[in-house]
Amino acid sequence: MVFLRDHEDGCLIAVLVVPNASRDEIVGVHGDDLRIRVAAAPERGKANVRAARMLSAMVGRPVELVRGSTARRKVFLVRGRSREQIIAAATFPAR
Numbered sequence: 001m002v003f004l005r006d007h008e009d010g011c012l013i014a015v016l017v018v019p020n021a022s023r024d025e026i027v028g029v030h031g032d033d034l035r036i037r038v039a040a041a042p043e044r045g046k047a048n049v050r051a052a053r054m055l056s057a058m059v060g061r062p063v064e065l066v067r068g069s070t071a072r073r074k075v076f077l078v079r080g081r082s083r084e085q086i087i088a089a090a091t092f093p094a095r
Helices: 046-059 083-089
Strands: 004-007 010-018 025-030 033-037 064-067 073-079
Touching (some): 046 064
Parallel strands (some): 010 033
Antiparallel strands (some): 004 010, 010 073, 025 033
């Protein structure tokens, strides 16, 4: 899974967020990123918050946005978990 990378503090997740979608969903892999559609607008961080909640639910741990707060491509950090632990615990979409 290219979108997951080990980091000294945990695991980084590269995400492509598509705001203003008709519904919230984790679509699958898009290039080197995990693609997430959110119904929230990209204003005042609403789309970022929704994407973070969806990722947290998927991996079973809190995540924090570490890069890309105003861009579509973002990087989230899962502290205290390795790439292998995230893969074992999370349910990723098949696409």
